Amino acid sequence: MTARQIMTTDDLRRAVVRISHEIVEKHGGTDRLAIVGIQRRGVPLAHRIADAIGQHEGVRPPVGALDITFYRDDLSMVAHQPIVKGTDLPFDVNVLTIVIVDDVLYTGRTARAAMDALMDFGRPSAIRLAVLVDRGHRELPIRADHVGKNVPTSRDEIVRVHVVEFDGVDEVLLDRLPTTEAKA
C-alpha cells in the first residue's frame, strides 16, 4: 500500500493563509465573524485560520468546536458508535456569520450535520463552509465557499489529512482504501 503525498507542509500552510484572506474578503471584515471547526481535524484548522486572520487583520475571530456525531444520518449503519469528542461554542451564534471548517469535503453529509447542529444553538445570519481538500463525489447539494485544494479521487481512494496536533506532521496523503477499511 503506497500513499502519495498531495499536499506538503508548506502547501498546507499556504492554503490556510489563502482561505483566511478569502473569508475576510467575502465577509467584508471580521465583525460578527466566528470560525467553528468540526471535530476532530477541523478544530486545529479553524484555530489556524483564526490565527491567520488575527495576524493580517489585527482582530482574531472567536473559535468554536462542533461535534456532529449526534447529527449524523448514518448511525444505524456503523458497527460501533463514534466516540463523542465534545462541542464547545464559547459565543452566541445568533446574528453571527459562522464559517464551518473541516479537513475533507466528500459526500457532504458531515457539512449537512454540522449545519443542523449549529441551528440547534440559534439562528446564525449566515453559515459558510471552508475545507482543506474537496475530493468530489457529493451526495447532497452542498458546495464549499473556500477550498484549499481540489483533488479528483476515485471512491476506492482515501484522503488522509495529517495535522501536527494529532499526527505530528502537516501533510495530506492520497491512499488506496484497503478492502476492510472504512471509507473516509
Add this chain to the structure above:
Amino acid sequence: MTPREDALTQGWHHRHLLDVDMLSASDIDLVMRTAVEMKEILGRPIPKVPTLRGTQVTILFYEASTRTRVSFEVAAKNLSADVVNIAASSSSVTKGESLVDTIRTVEALGADMIVMRHARSGAPYLAAQVFSGHVLNGGDGWHAHPTQALLDLFTLRDRLPGGKVAGRKIVILGDILHSRVARSNIWTLTTMGADLWLCGPPTLLRGLERWAGALPSNRRLTVTTDLRAALRGAHAVMALRLQQERMAGGLLPSLREYSLRYGLTATTLRWARADALVMHPGPMNEGVEIGPEIAAFERSVVTDQVANGVAVRMALLYLIAGSGPIEGGETHG
C-alpha cells in the same frame, strides 16, 4: 478518518446492557465521557438532537416506577427516538401472557431497543435471548440496576473533590440483600477503585460477606453491621429505601427500630467526613432510612442524581444503539 482514529471509535462492544459486571473500567469511562457530552446537550435552549431518529425504544415495565421510566423516556426523546410505553398494569402481561410472547410482540411492532424493568432477577437475559434488537436492563429483581449505578458514579465523580472515586470511602446503607442498586454499585464502585462499605442489620446482609471474601484483592469491599465503623471517615453515604415487606418477612422488628439504629440522621452523619455527600436512589422514606433534615441538606446530591440520570441514560441509549452486528464502514465525509 485515519486508522488510528478509527480504532478509537471501536470503543463500545456491548449489544445489551444487562449487568454492569460486564463493563471494564474503560467501558465505564466511555459512558462517563459520553454522559458529559449529553449533559452539554441538556444545557442547550433546545435539549434535543436527532441522533436516534427512526429508532423505536419500547419501555416495558413490569414494576411500577415513575422516576426510572420517565428518566428513560426523556432520555430517549432527547435523542429523537420514538418511544413506546408499556406498563404491566395496562397490557396483557397481567393476563398471563408469557414474557417471551410479549417480547416477540414488541419486536413485531417494530421495537429496536427494549428498556425493561422486571421483578424477577435475570428476566432481561431471557428477553435478550429472544429479541433481535438491544435490551437495556432498567432493574431486575434483586440483581442489577445498571443505569442507576452508572448515574451514581457520574454524580460521585461530579461532586467528590478531585472528581474521582478511587480510594474514596463510600458507604451503602440499609437493605443490601434485596437491593439491585447495591449489587450494581458494588461492581461499578469496586471496579473504579472505591473503598466500598456495606452496612445494615444482619438479616439484610445475608451472604454478602461471602461475596466480599471471594473478590480479588484489588476490589475493596467491607461488610459490617456497625454503623459507626461504616461511617467513620466516609466521603459519601448512600441510603437505600427500606420496604415495609421486610417487617412481615420477619427480617426486622419495626421501622422505628430500624430508623433508630440505621437511619441516616444529622447525628449519625457526624461520624462521616464533614464534607460527606448524601445519596439516595429514591423514592425516599423520610424519617425511616433518612432523616428529613438530611434529605434536603446542602450536601445531599439526590436531585443531581435525578438530573444526571437523564444524561447517563442518553449516553447508554446512544452507545448501545450503535453496538449492533451491522457491518459497514464510516461514511464520515
Add this chain to the structure above:
Amino acid sequence: MAETPRPGERVERFEVEDAWLVDPVNGLEGRGSLRVEGGRIVTVEWAGEPSGGAAAHEPPRTEPRPERPTVIVAPAFVDLHVHLRQPGREDAETVATGLAAAAHGGFGTVCAMANTTPAIDSTGLVEAVQELARASGSPVRLFTYGATSAGRAGQTLSQMGEMADAGAIGFSDDGSPVADASLFRNALAYAGALGRMLVEHPEDPALTKGAEANEGLVATILGLKGWPAAGEESAVARDLAILADVVASYPASAAPHLHLTHLSTAGSIDLVRRAKAAGLPVTCDVTPHHLALHEGWVAGDRRFAWEAADALWVGGRADAAPYDQSTRVNPPLRTPADALALWSGLRDGTVDAIVTDHAPHTQVDKLVEYGDAANGISGIETACSLVLAGVEAGLLPLRDAIRALTLGPRRVLGSVVATGRRGASESLVPGLVEGAAANLVVIDTADGWDVTPETLRSKGKNSPLLGRRLRGRVLATLVDGRFAYAELGGVEAALAAAAG
C-alpha cells in the same frame, strides 16, 4: 449387526470381544469377552485374573490406572428415581418416551415417582402405569412408587396397603417433602410394616420458600433468592431423628426403611454417615447433576465441579449466559465443595446409589423467568457420561461407579421387587452370570456424543448440557434378553477402533 435391532427384539446373537467387563455382584472387573445367544449370556471369559473381590470400597486410586479396553460391559443400570409425567403431562414425557430415554442412557430398570397429575395414590393408578409400560413394547422394567400421602397433599396417609399389594415398591411424595413430622413418622412405620421403604425428598419448606438457587456466592451475586444448605440438612436431621424414634418405639415388625433421595450437600452426607454408623436403617442416593455440576452453572460457568473447586466464579463473563433455566432444579446445584463431598460419600459407601431424578419439562414450563421456571433436569440420558467424567477425573474407581448404578440401587430395592405381584426377575441380578438372561449395557468410553434436542430420546430437552459433547457413549442396552437400545453397528465399530 447389519441392522439396528428394534426395541423389544430378542437378542439372538450378541458378542463383545476384548472389552472391560465389570461384574458388581461378584466384585470383579477385568479384560474379557462375553457372548449372548438366544437372549442368555452363554459365556463370560476373563482374559487373565479379574481384579476385585471383597474390597468393594477402596480409597481413591493413587497408582497409575491399568491400561484397559475402552469398551465397557456392565449390567444394565437401575434408576431409583425418575419422573415419567404420565398420567397428566404427556406433553412433557410419556411412559413410552421415558423408557426409550432410559434405554438410551443405559438403564434397564427405572422406578417412577408418584407426583403425576393426578398423583399415584391408588391401586388403579399403579396398575395403569404398569399397563402403559407393557404397552410401550420397551423391555425396560418399570417399577412405581405410590404417594406417601393421599393426593400428595401431606394431610393423611395414602392407600399404602392396597398399593403395596398392587406392586408399589415404596412410597414417596417426592417433588415435596412430607412436611408434617407427625405424618412422616406414621408413614415410616406403616410402610415399614408393609415391607416398603419410604423415599423422602428432604426439604424444609420454610427455609426454601420462594428460593431460586443455592444460597451461596452465585445466588448472592445474581440476586437470586437463596436456597440454603440448611433447608436440606435440617430436614435430613429431622428425618433421621424420627427414624430412630420409629426403630425404638414401634413393633420390631414395622422394620422401617428410610431412603433419602437426591442429597446434595456435604452436611447431608455427614448426617447419613453418622446415622449409618449408629446402625439406623437408612439408605440414600445422589444425582449425576449434583455430582458433576455446581451452582456456577446458574451463572454460566460450564466447568465440572472438580474443575471449578479451586477457582470459583466471582462475577463477570462466564462460558455461557447466566440464568439458564435448565440449571434450575430441586434441590439446587450446590457448591463445588458439596459436589466433592458427594463423591466422597460414594467412595466410603455412605451413598448407596446414583439416581437420575430425570425430570423432563416442556419449553413452555422452562422458557420463563428463572424463578418461575419448573424445577428439574432431563438427565437420564446424560447420567452415564457425567458419572464417567468423574471416574475419568479420578474421583471414584470405575467399579464403584458401576456399582452405584447397579448393585447399589438393587440392594436399596431389597426383597420387595422379588415378592411383588410382577414377581422376581433375573434381570434384577446385576452380575455377569453365565446362563442368566442378558441384562447389559455396553459403553464406549473412547467416543463421545453430542447432546442435542435431536439426540435426546426424552421429550424433555431441558438439559444444561445441550450443545456439549460428552464422553461415554451407550452403544447398547439389553434387558431380559431383549434389545432396549442399540446403535447401528456401534459395538462392532467401537471394538474395531479399540483394536486398531
